[in-house]
Amino acid sequence: MLHLRISVPSDLTDEVAAMLTPDPAVSSVAVIRGASVKPEGDLVLADVAREGANEIIDQLRDMGLQDEGSASIDPVRTWLSRSGYEAEKRTPGSSADAVVWADVTHRAYEESELNWTYLSFMTLATLIAGIAIVLDSQILVIGAMVLGPEFVPIAALGLAMVRQRYALLALASRTLLVGFLVAIAITTLAALAGRALGWVTTEDVIGRRPQTDFIYSPDKWSFIVAVIAAAAGVLSLTSAKIGGLSGVFISVTTIPAAGNVALGLAFSVGSAVWDSTLQLVLNILGMTLAGWATLAFQQKVWSRLSERRAQLVQRLRRKE
Template identity: 70%
Template sequence: MLHLRILSPSALTDDVVRALVDDPAVSGLTVTATASMRPAGDLISADVAREGANEVIDRLRATGLHREGSIHIEPVHTWLSRAGFDAERRTPGSSADAIVWADVTQRSYEESELNWTYLSFMTLATVLAAIAIVLDSQILVIGAMVLGPEFGAIAALGVALVRRRFALLAFATRTLVLGFTVSIALTTVLAFIGRGLGWVDIDDVTGPRPDTAFIYTPDKWSFIVAVIAAAAGVLSITSAKVGGLSGVFISVTTVPAAGNVALGLAFGVGDEIWGSVLQLILNLSGMALAGWVTLAVRQMVWPRVTLRRAAVLNRLWRS
């Protein structure tokens, strides 16, 4: 169930109410006249079954409401309502399967923003990965993978392609490229400092590392794991069930590969650099491809549910 909080200019209120009142996915509707000061108008609240949210939001956008007023979309985690239960039964599909595109697109922009917080997490994760490689510690590798913030931008690539938001595609690509570039550069500087202080030597980078050797030795499994992890991650962030997202963060070695690139640059070890670069490219391309395919398949399947919903609407309006 979703809750819509709408600030509507008075001139649009009648159109907004008409878009909501006859829809079987809407289980509750209130209008408080003259309650909004900016914009000057009315406050409208509606409870909507998640399965029917996209069509409801599209009709609201068609009124021009998003330009002159605002639509706030909030998930309702716990609710007690027979009308809400009936609305979910009337609306074809499952709430866990429904993608609310307005929510997914906005989150894609937010998580792809290149800001100091993103760069800080990216750099800290890459530094932690470099330390994990020096110590040959799988635990620290996992910590670096969880800390890295890059998955949001990778998932945004799939959203951008499926929704044809090419500005978002450029936005997310820029964030990924600059994020990895800055984090690798800063980690390389720190590796140079550690080398100068004698804390890290060439043997730490080129010696046997049985627990972290996978970082710079990509193979077919690297790509397969990236595809599976990204598909699971996209399903988690686009559905009402998010339990699988933590598994994605500890499955794909993007940040550890970046950390090893930095160490290779600091010590001039070409094999480490190119092996890790290939690992990074394989993982990023596999994740981006899987995210796009997963979203594309879901977008192809969901219109069939929408057609069923349209048939339900027609029956109700005729009765």
């Protein structure tokens, strides 16, 4: 169940309420006249089955609400309502499977923004990855994977292609490129400092590292794991269940590969740079393709469910 809080100009209030009230996915509607100061107007509150949210959001957008008012959408974790239960039963699909495209797209834009927080996490994760490689520590590799913020921008590439959001495609691409370049550059400087101090040697980069050699050994499994992990990650991002994201973070080696690129650059080890770059590209490519395919499938499924819901709404209105 989702809660809609809509600030609407008074001249649109009746139209919004008339659209929401008969909808079978809506379990409750409340109108508070004169409650909105900015924009000046009224406040409309509604509880909506998650499965039916996309069509309602589209109708609000068609009314021009985004230009004259505003709407916020919040998940309702716990609720007691017979009408809410019946609304979810009437609406085709499952709430756990439902994709609220406005929510997914907003999150993709927000977490794909290139800012100091993103660059800081990228750099810190890559630095930890570099230390993990020098120490041949799987635990530190996992820590670097979890800390890295790159998954959502990668998933945003697939979302941008499916939803034809080319501004998002450009934003996510720039964020990924700049983020990896900055993180690798700073980690390279740190590796050079470690080399000058004698803390890191060439043997640490080219020597045998049985615990972390998978980072610079790209093969078919690197691509396959990236595809599977990204599909699971996208499902977690688009559904009401987010538990799968931690598994995604520790399944792909984008951040560790970037750390090894930095070490290779610092010690002029061409094989480390090349193999790790190939590993990085394979992971990003696999995750992007998997994200695109998963989202395209979800869009296809939910477009059919939307058609069924539209038919249900028409039948209910004919009965009235």
